[in-house]
Amino acid sequence: MDIKFTEEQEIMRRSAADFLTSRCPKSLVREMVQDEKGYTDELWRGMADLGWMGLALPQEYGGAGGSFTDLVVLLEEMGRACLPGPFFSTVALGGFSLLEAGNDQQKRELLPKMAKGEIVVTLAFSESETDYDPSPIAVTAKADGDAYIIDGTKLFVPDAHVADYILCAARTKTGAGPEDGITLFIVDSKSPGVSCTLLKTIAGDKQCEVVFDKVRVPKENVLGEMHQGYRYVKKVLQKAAVAKCAEMAGGAHYVLDMSVSYAKERVQFKKPVGAFQAIQHHCANMLADADCCTWVTYKTAWMIDQGMPYDRQAAIAKAWCSDAYRRVVALGHQVIAGIGYILDHDMPLYFRHARMAEIACGDADYHRKAVADEMYSQ
Numbered sequence: 001m002d003i004k005f006t007e008e009q010e011i012m013r014r015s016a017a018d019f020l021t022s023r024c025p026k027s028l029v030r031e032m033v034q035d036e037k038g039y040t041d042e043l044w045r046g047m048a049d050l051g052w053m054g055l056a057l058p059q060e061y062g063g064a065g066g067s068f069t070d071l072v073v074l075l076e077e078m079g080r081a082c083l084p085g086p087f088f089s090t091v092a093l094g095g096f097s098l099l100e101a102g103n104d105q106q107k108r109e110l111l112p113k114m115a116k117g118e119i120v121v122t123l124a125f126s127e128s129e130t131d132y133d134p135s136p137i138a139v140t141a142k143a144d145g146d147a148y149i150i151d152g153t154k155l156f157v158p159d160a161h162v163a164d165y166i167l168c169a170a171r172t173k174t175g176a177g178p179e180d181g182i183t184l185f186i187v188d189s190k191s192p193g194v195s196c197t198l199l200k201t202i203a204g205d206k207q208c209e210v211v212f213d214k215v216r217v218p219k220e221n222v223l224g225e226m227h228q229g230y231r232y233v234k235k236v237l238q239k240a241a242v243a244k245c246a247e248m249a250g251g252a253h254y255v256l257d258m259s260v261s262y263a264k265e266r267v268q269f270k271k272p273v274g275a276f277q278a279i280q281h282h283c284a285n286m287l288a289d290a291d292c293c294t295w296v297t298y299k300t301a302w303m304i305d306q307g308m309p310y311d312r313q314a315a316i317a318k319a320w321c322s323d324a325y326r327r328v329v330a331l332g333h334q335v336i337a338g339i340g341y342i343l344d345h346d347m348p349l350y351f352r353h354a355r356m357a358e359i360a361c362g363d364a365d366y367h368r369k370a371v372a373d374e375m376y377s378q
Helices: 007-023 026-034 041-049 068-081 087-101 104-115 229-265 277-305 311-341 347-359 364-377
Strands: 121-124 140-144 147-158 165-171 182-188 194-198 207-218
Touching: 007 041, 007 068, 026 347, 068 087, 068 229, 068 277, 087 104, 087 121, 087 147, 087 165, 087 229, 121 147, 147 165, 147 182, 165 207, 165 229, 182 207, 182 229, 229 277, 229 311, 229 347, 277 311, 311 347, 311 364
Parallel strands: 121 165
Antiparallel strands: 140 147, 140 165, 147 207, 165 182, 194 207
């Protein structure tokens, strides 16, 4: 395995860092927490102009044909910046779902628009519980002539309030197991009967409750095979979990850099606080955790690009990064101390983003169970 950046990846990384530093300062991130939309059109257009939305999409659908590792490089910089907006939901949830389950007509209709930044897409799966087990799925879709009627409520749907299309997982029949009988549908968010309510979250990210009240969806909007939706969702969430790990790795390294810089400059007892062994050990532990986040993420991305089985590795990566990012932020608070708890400081942003990322695409316990289940099934 060789995970050194290619020349093109290094250029993209530097370009992304420069763009996000100038166009997405922390003052904007804090402002967007309070903003109902959650991002600016100017920022979104700038990202689209750089080709970020189409980076990992095939060229035949208007994308750049980049690798999964290319996307990880970009997402790591987004994690450093605490980027607000629907990039992750559109690309990692919506885009991966369309690539995994969509037919050629659906891909040609939606993916070029996604690559240009013309549409926002999200995935609606969770309901009464926050994990990604199929058992709680109670939203139903019943055939009615040339359409399906979707009824029920989805929770914690990211960026649904600004989405043009919501990919909804609904139960279309009772199967032998909870994963059987689930089907994915492409739902136009402007369809009669679709209503969306923003939920208050610790990170100020835009999670929504979406109610489907007898929403009529044409049969041609079925995404993938009937009754096999969970098979697609499982694969999408595995890739999305690795994508989220890239964001966490970037955030962890930013917190580390911020803490080390503070420790070098802050003077107590006539010497920098970084001269004290306790602070040094905190920073060393932060570096170990942050670097391990990077290594486990890039190893998994490499396996995906090589076409290797990556189910277990993706679960290991998300379990590790979920815990490690939280530890890095906790130690960063110890290093920076009282001022790091002031809301105008950057540290609270990363604390909240770490907590949000910890449960996104399944928390550490969810993924540890996935690893254990695979180990004991062999």
